[in-house]
Amino acid sequence: DFCHRAKDAGWQVSYLPSAEVVHYHGHSSGGRRTIGKMRWEKDNLEYFLKKHWPERKLRTRLIVMMHAIKISLFEHYSK
8 A cells, every 4th residue: 555655645665675674563473374364464465455446436346245255165175
């Protein structure tokens, strides 16, 4: 979201693959992939899409639905 807003404001956004960010707080969000983390990612993606492209409702619904299916499959096969 930050990069998207920066680009809209006329800033240049660059990607530096050798850069590294270390988070010392929020340890509970790290680690292995969990269903809770996947739901959090889906909800945040839905928020981002609705915020920046509110007119693209069908596309947003399809993307969110695909993530919901992925979560359901992950739940089913991780038992």
